[in-house]
Amino acid sequence: xxxxxxxxxxxxxxxxxxxxxxxxxxxxxxxxxxxxxxxxxxxxxxxxxxxxxxxxxxxxxxxxxxxxxxxxxxxxxxxxxxxxxxxxxxxxxxxxxxxxxxxxxxxxxxxxxxxxxxxxxxxxxxxxxxxxxxxxxxxxxxxxxxxxxxxxxxxxxxxxxxxxxxxxxxxxxxxxxxxxxxxxxxxxxxxxxxxxxxxxxxxxxxxxxxxxxxxxxxxxxxxxxxxxxxxxxxxxxxxxxxxxxxxxxxxxxxxxxxxxxxxxxxxxxxxxxxxxxxxxxxxxxxxxxxxxxxxxxxxxxxxxxxxxxxxxxxxxxxxxxxxxxxxxxxxxxxxxxxxxxxxxxxxxxxxxxxxxxxxxxxxxxxxxxxxxxxxxxxxxxxxxxxxxxxxxxxxxxxxxxxxxxxxxxxx
Numbered sequence: 253x254x255x256x257x258x259x260x261x262x263x264x265x266x267x268x269x270x271x272x273x274x275x276x277x278x279x280x281x282x283x284x285x286x287x288x289x290x291x292x293x294x295x296x297x298x299x300x301x302x303x304x305x306x307x308x309x310x311x312x313x314x315x316x317x318x319x320x321x322x323x324x325x326x327x328x329x330x331x332x333x334x335x336x337x338x339x340x341x342x343x344x345x346x347x348x349x350x351x352x353x354x355x356x357x358x359x360x361x362x363x364x365x366x367x368x369x370x371x372x373x374x375x376x377x378x379x380x381x382x383x384x385x386x387x388x389x390x391x392x393x394x395x396x397x398x399x400x401x402x403x404x405x406x407x408x409x410x411x412x413x414x415x416x417x418x419x420x421x422x423x424x425x426x427x428x429x430x431x432x433x434x435x436x437x438x439x440x441x442x443x444x445x446x447x448x449x450x451x452x453x454x455x456x457x458x459x460x461x462x463x464x465x466x467x468x469x470x471x472x473x474x475x476x477x478x479x480x481x482x483x484x485x486x487x488x489x490x491x492x493x494x495x496x497x498x499x500x501x502x503x504x505x506x507x508x509x510x511x512x513x514x515x516x517x518x519x520x521x522x523x524x525x526x527x528x529x530x531x532x533x534x535x536x537x538x539x540x541x542x543x544x545x546x547x548x549x550x551x552x553x554x555x556x557x558x559x560x561x562x563x564x565x566x567x568x569x570x571x572x573x574x575x576x577x578x579x580x581x582x583x584x585x586x587x588x589x590x591x592x593x594x595x596x597x598x599x600x601x602x603x604x605x606x607x608x609x610x611x612x613x614x615x616x617x618x619x620x621x622x623x624x625x626x627x628x629x630x631x632x633x634x635x636x637x638x639x640x641x642x643x644x645x646x647x648x649x650x651x652x653x654x655x656x657x658x659x660x661x662x663x
Contacts, residue, residue, distance in 0.1 A: 289321055292333040296349055300335045300556070304532070306353045314380045315353055320346075322404055323374040335556070342394045343604050346374040347436060350530075351486070353380075355457050358470050358483060359432050361385045366427070368449065370420035371436035375401030378413045381434075388413045389427050391420035423449040430454065438466045438486075447478060459486050466529075484522055485529040487562045505566035505636060508573070513656035515544045525559065533557025533644065537652065545578075545654035548594070548644045553587040558643030563658075565600070567635035573598070574659045576626040577642070579616045580652040586617070587646030593617050594651035596642045598658075600635040608632040616651060628661055 297312055306312060321332035324346055328338045337345040347355075355377070361367060365385045369378055372392035378401075381388045390413060392398035398417035405413050416424070420435075421443040428449035435446070435458035442458055450456060456471040456478065468486040471478040503509060512527035519525055519536050525546065534557065537547045548557045565573075577596045586592050595614030602608055611629040640658065644651050 287321075287330060289319065289333070293320075296333050296335065299554075300350055301353050303555070304350050304354070306350075306357055308357045310384055311353055311357045311380075314356070314383055315349060317383070318376070318379050319408070320349065320376055322408060323376040323379070323401075339604075339606070340374045340397065341400075342397055344373055344394065344397060346376050352377050354483075355434060355436075355468070356380055356384070358468075359434055359455060359457050361432055365431040367432045367434065368424060368427075368430040368446075369434050369436065370423075370446070372398055372401045372415055373436060375405045375410075375413075375415075377434065377436055378415070379405065379408065379410055382410045382413050385432075386412065389424050389430070390415045391418050391424060393417070393419055421445065425449065432456070433458075435459070442471065442478060447473065447476075452476075482520055482522065484520070484524040484531070485526060487529050487560070503564035505564035506569035508563045508565045508570065508638070508658060508660065510561065510563055510640065510656075510658040513658070515546050515654060518544075528559045528561050530558065530560045532559075534559055545652050546642075547650060547652045549650050550644050550646075550648050553585075553648055554592065554646045555587075556643075556646065558641055558645060560639055560641045562637060562639050565631060565635055565638045567600070567631045567633040570631050570635075570660050570662065572628055572630055572661045574626055574628045574657075574661045575611075575613050575640075576624065576655065576657045576659075577613055578622050578624045578654045578656075579614070580620065580622045581616045582619050582650040584617050584619070584644070584647050584649035584651055587644075587648065592644075592646030594644050594647055596640065596653070596656060598629060599639045599641070600632050601637050601639075602632075602634040603636045608634055617647075622652075622654075624655065 293316055297316060301312060321329045324332050324338050324340060331338060335348050335350050337348050340346050361384045366387045367381055367385050369388060369390040372378060372390040378388045378390045392401060395417050398415060402415045423445040429451045430449055431451055431454050433446055433450055433456045438459040450473045452473055454473050459466045459468045466486050468483045469480045470483055471480045517526045524531050533548050533550050535547050536544060538544050550557045575596060575598060581594060584594060593615035595612045597610060597612040599610045600608045609632050613625055613627050642653050642656060
């Protein structure tokens, strides 16, 4: 992701979901050259976390008091309090504030708990946990990330956070058992050593599944086994090491796999759409003419309402794609500026998760009945993955989408 690029270009990238997650912080606040970090943290809490379902006051207070900007590279600091992941090196990212907050809330930690974190990354998740628990033990497999996180945590005085570089899926036996375990990378299944090192009745929060189709689970250990509750679809960056290399289901980037674009698969018990993640402001609708579709509603300009899906796509093999979608809009008005309007966007990334290009279908405005539109996009040769996003993106009114398709159209 590029450094700070000025208000107009930043807004263009915002409407197309420049980052894996979006927020209206930039629109509401407008980050100045000298940033009032306390102010933008408070704005993040009020406009994103609380509306997104973060109700635990302890978690909100920890996010409020944790300097996320200290855990990202200098050139990313102006974007530190947008609700988005940011690159931190080694093809890894710092999780968005919302994901960190929701995982922390689901973990239900107490002051006397000892927590094991798998995937230190930047150290931000461990820092958020630190004031909420007795001790945090965190493992990072990438040496340069583990060392940098340790340096930042020491400089900021997080004395109850202990880190090491190693294979997190082996756990940390000498400090076991743990009351809670949080996993910030996505295995196909929970490794047995982590189950063994969790206390009976303890909780694990972990994203599990295929590379681009993951589910965030809350699991409780009962009689030595894990009982699981599906929370919501999610997307975490690739793991590093043997676990990623030995995945049984491998996405084929020469044949992009886009799922549930017709929204016929019913929502999970949590209300989240299968195959998609980071759901905001959405409802699942049914009519006699169209079996099912998704509808976004928003009455506050700038409020994020969106749905995202990740997929593998290799620009060396896939030269062009056609994106098609049916859209119906009712009384849609632009958000805080003329770029906040409904659309379908496709954002392309290279093998280091650097953004290469953004294309979009739309925008859609005003009021009109169902209309199908289609566009052909060039795929940058360096692309290795993409994010498809749909939503109002800060506009007000109602926008409905159906029959979203992504097809390879190589000559």
